[in-house]
Amino acid sequence: MSNSQPDSNVFSVRIVSIDHYMALPISGYDTCYSSFQGDKFGVVSKVYTPMEHGVEGSIWQFAKAFVAINDCAHHQLISHWLNTHAVLEPFVIATNKQLSVVHLICKLLHPHFRDTMTINALARELLVNAGGVIKITFCSGKYSMEMSSEIYKSWNFFDQALPSDLKKRGIAVDDTNSLHGLRLLIKDYPYAVDGLKIWFAIEKWVRDYCSFYYKTDGMVQQDPELIESCTIIIWIASAPHAAVNFGQFAYAGYSLNRPTLSRRLMPEKGTPEYAELEKNPDKVFFRTITSQLQTFIGMSVVEVLSKHASRRINKQSFVWKSIIKPxxxxxxxxxxxxxxxxxxxxxxxxxxxxxxxxxxxxxxxxxxxxxxxxxxxxxxxxxxxxxxxxxxxxxxxxxxxxxxxxxxxxxxxxxxxxxxxxxxxxxxxxxxxxxxxxxxxxxxxxxxxxxxxxxxxxxxxxxxxxxxxxxxxxxxx
Structure with a gap:
């Protein structure tokens, strides 16, 4: 990021972090944290700009660390746990309770529900429970489940479709002249570019699969909601989860790159912490971010979460072909x-x-x-x-x-x-x-x-x- 003054790209209600050569440079971070005097005084908001040397350079490193700390909590509790694990449970339960095992929709969805309930149960027992790993190693602490529950209140099923998600985030727009009627505003965005290929491949597979069985029932065969619903469920269980889960350790296994907890607030001028920061910035930094024990626990958990199952099902599997193929x-x-x-x-x-x-x-x-x-x-x-x-x-x-x-x-x-x-x-x-x-x-x-x-x-x-x-x-x- 270049050294410049804050401009209209910095919003007072958001923490912005962009590292993309095709995007406009963001010149500063707006960090918000609760006042020591209580919630009634609101939050303390301050913009930090890039610096390379001296104590201000250390403050800039702290600002980036605080952004990473908050983003880690959002990643695990919202992007990962809520959006790819917890939201699938109602569909798993409903499918198992309401559909026969020989029902075509059950056969279509069943492979994508594999181990979901078991993994979620283990997460509630070890990770997001009271005293669990997430609560003792992430900044959200005891409010972790409350945070996920609050976000879930505004969760909308049909917004999880990748085209809808990209349009809602301002990354894509409708365009009849583009492939599949959708045009990306950021051309070099791998999640969107590759994700759309996967999304439309899943959609075609679901449509062809349903059409195989519903040949004489035009209403069901052409029902867009049935096709879209199954596509969204399979999409949530596959590509988004792979994107937020399997690459975690390579990126977050190094604690200095993705610390998960802050034990101190940002050093302010005139405080002992600020004076110490001038003398030994590394010492202050390590006293601020995740402790050694918390780091060890967090790294171990992220490594386990990033691993693939030992019994993976793929296109060469006898089980996959025998169950799914009509x-x-x-x-x-x-x-x-x-x-x-x-x-x-x-x-x-x-x-x-x-x-x-x-x-x-x-x-x-x-x-x-x-x-x-x-x-x-x-x-x-x-x-x-x-x-x-x-x-x-x-x-x-x-x-x-x-x-x-x-x-x-x-x-x-x-x-x-x-x-x-x-x-x-x-x-x-x-x-x-x-x-x-x-x-x-x-x-x-x-x-x-x-x-x-x-x-x-x-x-x-x-x-x-x-x-x-x-x-x-x-x-x-």
Whole structure:
């Protein structure tokens, strides 16, 4: 920033910080803070201009630090926590409570809700709770949740659409001659330039997806609110969160670049702090910003938040393609399971069975890294005959790691490689049964059962038998 006098670019009601070569230079910071004499005296407002040397140069560094401190709190509590985490909860809850797992909108949104509620619960337990990390390391302190709640009062769902957001912030205007009818006023703004490409790609995907199912219902197919609502939900859960989260540590991991807390106010002339600032500005600076312990905690949290999940879903994932891609009757009947073998009508029930097994094995990912390992037992004859109590019985051999037993006629026998799923059976009357049994030797299998049931419902819901057959789910547990 150039050294100049304050001009009309400095507003009395805003803290302005611009570092952009195509933007007009901002010549000063307007910092506001509460008076020691109480709120009834309002705030103390003062403009600080760039200086390079002497005590005024140190004051300028302090002014930038105070702006960064306040911006850090706004970033974590508003831009990150509120706008990309908390606001999604009502949609996650409503989708799970009101829509069937085979509903096309549920299938469309479900991957984007992955782990949202778990992460938010952990945030309330560790970060934004009373005495949590945010409250002890950020300047908002005990008012952190109050700050987020106050901002949420004016939150508007349709304003979260990227075109609306950019126009509201004065960065874009409607222009029929521009691509998608929108023109950016700042050409070199990566979030807007790249974000609009992602936004319109999501919008096209949602429109094509809904049109696939609503071919005979023109009103629903052309409903712009349905398309826009799903697009906004997917947008909030994806691109904005990636923009404010995954790059945090590279930028904010260095505490001097993004301090989170100020333990002192700005030094004023005639005070001991100002005199000390003249002698040892670094000492005063370190006594003012976040302490060593708070810095360590803050850096650790930011590093954890910036990491990607270990179980990421991408376009190469079997789960992603099998859940999201609309499946016609032909898709189900010609699904390639292994070795290029196509499954016909009679074999589709085996396909359902394998799908259930695949979802169950997700609970034991270490043992079964690939689908081939999961279904290997279906290909290999591992049965042997035993004499028990004078009776001849046929049993499975104990399985080694890497095998998953798929038992269609009885409960698991205690081997840790048994998934405790009894199979998918079709009765003569056309009733489809998915049977589960209590596992022995495997803990916390209920999660796998629930996942298996959901996936079975999804596959059954797009099969040709959905209108003529019943689906019954039984579980001893």
């Amino acid at each position: 499946m016609t009757e032909a898709d189900v009947c010609s699904f390639v399971l292994r070795g290029g073998k196509n499954w016909g009508d009679d074999q589709c029930w085996d396909l359902v069975r394998v799908k259930v097994a695949w979802w169950a094995k997700a609970k034991w990912l270490v043992d079964f890294q690939q689908l081939e390992q999961t279904i290997r037992c279906l290909e290999v004859n591992r049965l042997h005959t035993r004499i028990r109590g004078g009776r001849q019985t046929v049993e499975w051999e104990p399985l080694n790691r890497g095998f998953l037993k798929f038992n269609v006629d009885g409960a698991a026998k205690g081997n840790p490689c048994q998934a405790a799923i009894r199979g998918v059976l079709r009765e003569e009357e056309g009733v489809v049964k998915i049977l589960f049994s209590i596992p022995i030797g495997i803990s916390k299998a209920n999660t796998a059962e629930v996942m298996a049931i959901k996936e079975a419902f999804k596959l059954f819901g797009v099969s040709k038998w959905v209108g003529s057959h019943c689906l019954i789910v039984e579980s001893d547990s």
